[in-house]
Amino acid sequence: MIDTGDSRIELTVEGHLATIRINRPDKLNALDYGMVQALERAALLADGESAVRAVILTGAGEKSFCAGGDIEAWSSWPPEEFAMKWVRLGHRAFDALARLRHPVIAAINGHCLGGGLELAVTADIRIAEEHVKFGQPESGLGIIAGWSGTQRAVRRFGVQTVRRMALAGEIFTTEQALALGLTDKVVAKGESQAAARAMAEQIAARSPQATRLTKLMMNMAEGEEREAAAEALGGFVAAASTDLATGLEAFRNKRKPTF
Incomplete structure (x- = not known):
């Protein structure tokens, strides 16, 4: 285990494979400020591992890949501090993941909503378990999808799909997500890690x-x-x-x- 500065963000390296795992299942892997900082560090540390050829991004448990930002962590912040500190830090961390030189595979083991979906968008390939749901519920809380949910998500999924989630609040099943390109593959419950490892090995065999x-x-x-x-x-x-x-x-x- 490589120290990320927060035990809830785990980084392990095994040969050609690095794994970044969010380990806060009791809070549905929701991210607080320290965790987002550690996520950025994990991305930078993984990027520096020259032997690594693929990175798996996943969450602990089976209920949630990542529930996004922990509401209790930011809801009491003044607007300026929220915008200039919380949102900008999230962008830095998610940008670091999206710009990793190694391909990133998201093993989506649970629901992928809000900031969790924005986290999954940073991956090059997404593998979701059959029980997972996808969506952007932020506008129902009076906030926007602020960690590139209106930018990177639009570039990667297309504006109409994002409109349906961000404006209308539609929640998609994995079958719908597969058809819309939100995920690249659907596997049985509990099999996303194995499928991600198989994909990582396929990538690692190439130049x-x-x-x-x-x-x-x-x-x-x-x-x-x-x-x-x-x-x-x-x-x-x-x-x-x-x-x-x-x-x-x-x-x-x-x-x-x-x-």
Whole structure:
């Protein structure tokens, strides 16, 4: 187990596979401020593991993948603090997950509502158990889907599907979610972890460099960190050239480089 700063956010690495697990089943894996901070740390730590080729994102128990933000954690905050602290922290954490260089597979073991759905959206592939329900109930509470539920979710699922959830409050079954593209695969209750591991092994068998570059380019196509991704690709090409070695050698020897 790798320390994330909060025992309720677990990060384990086994060979080519990393697993980020939300472990607060008594609260339906709802996230408080410390947990969101730890989730961001877990993403950054997993990204730094060069041997990792795939990441599984899941929750403990069988009732909820993640119930989103714990209402008790933010409901008493002043509006400005809520917007500038809680919402922005959630964006940072979820962006870190969506922009992991390794492919992320969400093993959706329980209901996926509100911020939990926004968390699942950060994954590249979603595998849901047959009893799971999907939705964005926030507007019924007088709040919006603030952790990219109106942005990344629209890019990945299409605006009409998100409208049905966010505006009309529709809750989808896994069969409906599969047809709408909210999930990529439906498995029996209790089997999401095994299915995610099988998918992770399938990914790990492929070229890790080609896989990471492909994910980066697809993120660019979606508008996910487009500027940073373009510079990362350019930096990769530059770093792989002989010019870098020439320039560094000249710098170390305090002379003008000859390219």
